[in-house]
Amino acid sequence: MNSLGLTLAIVGAVCAALFSGIGSARAVGLVGEAAAGVVSVDPSKFSKVLILQLLPGTQGLYGLLIAILLLSRIGVLGGGAVDLTTQQGLMFLAASLPIAVVGYFSAIAQGRAAVAGVGITAKKPEHNGKGIIMAAMVETYAILALLVSILLIYNIAI
Amino acid sequence: MNTTKYANAVAVVKAMENTLLTRSDMEQFINASSTAEIESLISAKKGGNTGSVENVWEMIHEYAPDSRELEILLYKNDFHNLKVSLKAMISGREPQKYYIRPTNLDLNHLTQAISAKEYDVLPEFIRDTAEKAYGLIVDTSDGQLVDSFIDTATLSAIQKSSADFGSEFMRKYAQLVTVCADIKTAYRLSRMKKQKNFIENAICGSAELDKESLVRETLGGTENLLNYLDGTIYRETAELLRTSPAQFEKWCDDAVMELAETAKMKSFGTEPLIAYYIATEAEVKNLRIITVCRESGADRETITERMRKLYV
Numbered sequence: 001m002n003s004l005g006l007t008l009a010i011v012g013a014v015c016a017a018l019f020s021g022i023g024s025a026r027a028v029g030l031v032g033e034a035a036a037g038v039v040s041v042d043p044s045k046f047s048k049v050l051i052l053q054l055l056p057g058t059q060g061l062y063g064l065l066i067a068i069l070l071l072s073r074i075g076v077l078g079g080g081a082v083d084l085t086t087q088q089g090l091m092f093l094a095a096s097l098p099i100a101v102v103g104y105f106s107a108i109a110q111g112r113a114a115v116a117g118v119g120i121t122a123k124k125p126e127h128n129g130k131g132i133i134m135a136a137m138v139e140t141y142a143i144l145a146l147l148v149s150i151l152l153i154y155n156i157a158i
Numbered sequence: 159m160n161t162t163k164y165a166n167a168v169a170v171v172k173a174m175e176n177t178l179l180t181r182s183d184m185e186q187f188i189n190a191s192s193t194a195e196i197e198s199l200i201s202a203k204k205g206g207n208t209g210s211v212e213n214v215w216e217m218i219h220e221y222a223p224d225s226r227e228l229e230i231l232l233y234k235n236d237f238h239n240l241k242v243s244l245k246a247m248i249s250g251r252e253p254q255k256y257y258i259r260p261t262n263l264d265l266n267h268l269t270q271a272i273s274a275k276e277y278d279v280l281p282e283f284i285r286d287t288a289e290k291a292y293g294l295i296v297d298t299s300d301g302q303l304v305d306s307f308i309d310t311a312t313l314s315a316i317q318k319s320s321a322d323f324g325s326e327f328m329r330k331y332a333q334l335v336t337v338c339a340d341i342k343t344a345y346r347l348s349r350m351k352k353q354k355n356f357i358e359n360a361i362c363g364s365a366e367l368d369k370e371s372l373v374r375e376t377l378g379g380t381e382n383l384l385n386y387l388d389g390t391i392y393r394e395t396a397e398l399l400r401t402s403p404a405q406f407e408k409w410c411d412d413a414v415m416e417l418a419e420t421a422k423m424k425s426f427g428t429e430p431l432i433a434y435y436i437a438t439e440a441e442v443k444n445l446r447i448i449t450v451c452r453e454s455g456a457d458r459e460t461i462t463e464r465m466r467k468l469y470v
Contacts, residue, residue, distance in 0.1 A: 030165055034425075037169030037221065045173075115165050116425040122172035 006081055008089030009074045012096035013067040016149065020063025020103025020142075027056030027111025034118040041122075048121045048128045052114040055135050059099075059107035062146045066099045070153050082158050095152030102145035110138035161427035167221035168425060171434040174217070178470045179203060179441050187448050188461050196448065214438040215260035218431050227328055227428050230319045231435055233283065235261045237312035240288055241305060243272040244295055283319060287311040306343070306360035313339055313362035327429045330417055336364040338410035341387065341395050344372050345403070348380040366391065408466060415440055415467040422469075437469030444468065 035049035068077070070092060075082045084092070117131025183203055190196045215232070219225050235258045246253030246269070257265050262281065271279050277289040287308060295304045313336045320332035343360050352360075357376050363369025367390060375386035387396035398406040414436060421433035444466050451461040 030162055033166040034169035037166040038173045041170055041173035112162075112425070115162075115169070118169050119172045119425045122169055123175055 005084030005086045005089030006074065006076075008086065009070065009084055009092035010076065012089075012093035013070040013076075015093070015100040016063045016070065016096040016103070017067040018063070019100040020066075020107065021060040023104035023107030024057050024060030024063075027059075027107040027114070028053060030111045031056060031114040031118060034115045038118055038122045045121055045125060048125060049118050051128075051132055052117045052121065052135060055114050055132070055139070056107045056110040058139060059103040059110070059142050062099050062142055063103050066096055066146065066149045066153070069150065070096060073153055073156075074158070084158060088156060088158055091156045092153065095149055095156060097149075098145035098152075099142075099149040103142055106138055106142040106145070110135055110142075113138055163223045164427055164431065165425075167218065167223070168427070168430045170221050171218070171430050175434065175437070175470060177204060178437055179444075179468065180470050181468055184444055184448070184465060184468070185462075187445070188458055188465075193449060193452065196445075196452075200445070211435075211438050211442055212260045214435060218435060222428070222431055227324050228431060228435070229262045230316055230324060230328060230332070231432060232260055232262045233312055233316050233319070235259070236263050236284055237287070237308050237315070239263060239265060239268060240272075240284060240291065241308050243268050244288075244291055244304065245301065247272050248295060283315045287315070303356065303359065306356070309339070309343070310360060310362045317362070317364065325428055327417075327421065327427075327432060331414070331432065333364055333366060334413055334417060336362055337367050337392060338413070340364065340367055340369075340372055341392065341399075342406070342410070344376040344383055345380065345399055345406075348376045348378075348383045351379075404464065408464065411440065411443065412467040415469065418469060433469065440466050440468060 031049075031053040035046075035053050038049050039046050071077045074084060074092065113135040114131075117128075117135050120131040121128045179200075183199075186199055187196045190199060218228060222228055239253075239257050239261055242253045242256040242258075245251075246256070253269055254265065259265075263284070267279065271277065272288065272292070275292065277285050277292075280288055291304050291308055291311075294307055295301070298304075316332045317336055320328045324332065340361050340363065344357075347357050347360060354373065354377055357373050358369075361369050361372050361376070363372065371386065372383075375383045384396040384399060387393060387399075395406055395409060398409050418433035418436040421429035424430050447464050447466070448461055451464065
């Protein structure tokens with residue numbers, strides 16, 4: 001059994017969950033700080049700012065999804081790990097990188113956009129939807145990265 | 159600078175901006191039939207919170223994770239309090255009721271430090287000025303000279319601190335405040351025909367209007383100074399000073415507000431906090447103008463003409 005190949009694939013799963021999770025945690029925390037500031041002045045805006053706070057949390061979920069799919073594909077979740085070559089292991093590691101890297105940076109960027117949206121909600125609550133749309137636009141790139149990671153994981157021959 | 163650390167404070171300020179008075183609120187106050195009606199309108203608009211500068215400063219100070227840069231905004235009050243403390247010590251009066259708040263200084267501490275001549279206990283930005291101002295007042299007994307020395311030191315301290323640890327926004331603010339103060343001082347001194355030493359002591363100078371040129375042109379007389387300003391990016395101030403010095407004062411306040419308005423688009427950093435403080439100062443100043451003008455019997459047009467630009 002080539003343990004290096006399997007190890008590389010598992011490192012890929014870890015990267016997917018780790019970096020997108022860190023990105024989301026930082027971003028949700030940042031928006032949470034801003035949202036708390038608005039709520040401390042006007043508690044009635046809680047539900048509006050909560051939506052904005054949730055937006056950058058999706059990258060963490062995408063990372064988790066990729067990690068589960070990858071671990072499932074290499075048989076680690078089912079208890080029967082597949083024997084992977086080093087090349088296959090590297091391919092799985094590469095497959096996890098789109099969501100790991102794009103997930104991290106898009107979460108941070110979406111968090112900043114969402115904080116700006118919190119500012120809109122604070123001053124003009126009737127335009128809250130515009131702030132949500134602007135922050136949600138960043139999601140596009142996280143979804144694209146998620147798709148690439150999924151396609152790669154399912155199309156690597158083992 | 160890590161600007162995201164101000165996310166919470168900026169959001170609070172953005173929410174608070176909704177409580178700032180608007181132009182139409184001010185027009186309502188101008189058209190009110192009595193001072194009592196103005197007070198009741200303010201109370202209705204602000205919900206009992208008169209939004210004093212001191213309260214706003216406390217709020218900003220409480221929410222900002224690092225208020226070192228913001229403290230530069232209070233230097234004017236701090237140096238004013240230094241003047242009060244020195245004069246109170248010399249004249250043997252109680253300074254407390256002449257102090258301005260908010261301030262970075264512990265006022266009891268300041269009073270004791272000046273009385274005991276223990277300048278080392280004062281914050282670094284004001285320490286040397288306090289010691290030199292005391293020496294000057296003892297040597298010359300010239301209150302006007304000491305005032306202008308402290309005023310110049312205020313501007314120097316604002317510029318130095320802004321350059322040392324301020325944002326680009328704060329540096330622009332420092333530049334603008336210095337230029338306005340220098341033009342105002344130069345204009346006044348040119349009319350008073352003061353001596354070169356006095357003028358040199360009273361003008362701070364900045365990157366846009368250097369001290370040497372301002373002193374030279376001020377010594378040449380008012381028209382000479384205004385002609386000099388005509389050739390700078392502040393030519394508008396020369397036109398205003400020719401027609402109405404009061405309009406020049408308004409221009410200075412409006413220029414600071416225009417700078418503050420650039421922070422409206424910012425979601426991070428200290429800019430929105432600084433802008434909110436400036437906005438509150440402008441609001442208080444406008445209310446004071448309305449009250450004073452009405453008490454002196456000024457008509458609505460005059461009051462409207464004197465109103466400063468508002469943030470919202």
